[in-house]
Amino acid sequence: RKEVEQDPGPFNVPEGATVAFNCTYSNSASQSFFWYRQDCRKEPKLLMSVYSSGNEDGRFTAQLNRASQYISLLIRDSKLSDSATYLCVVNTLSGTYKYIFGTGTRLKVLA
């Protein structure tokens, strides 16, 4: 079983739609959680950290459920510019802190 699992997609949605991505992780000792966005042939860029209380940044809402080891990202009112791959990242202490990446979920927002 992979340490961090995501549905690879692709998710093809019309502009203005709401889309949700899910992610599960296997290591209960994981410390912190993030969503990164990666555009084609570019490096990942931090979208947002994920907190147990849930957090929102504009059209983006992230949730963490430690009991179920589950992380989600909700994007409201999708824009064409949201088209990218969304990476779920779990920071786990294994000797040193290490990021474990999910395979990413591809989103394509259609006009």
Add this chain to the structure above:
Amino acid sequence: GAVVSQHPSWVICKSGTSVKIECRSLDFQATTMFWYRQFPKQSLMLMATSNEGSKATYEQGVEKDKFLINHASLTLSTLTVTSAHPEDSSFYICSASGARDTQYFGPGTRLTVL
């Protein structure tokens, strides 16, 4: 956010040559730097973790004699791919971490070995 640079951004080389990639944290001191590799349509895979002044810790399956990592200062780490072969062609990305555990990624280096 913090700025991390990588050089070169892309490189094409012949099989058997060695290639050095630099990773610099420009506006903060990075106690730890990480090197990742990403093949097409796959996620980032951690290759090694390096702390300034000490030997890098390599992930399972990554040959330390092939991928030489030097972290000589708090702002610079280098990855040297020795005797590169076509199967080493990939997107190599570094990241740097300061006092907190958040990692900041460099723009990546695209290596093509002919």
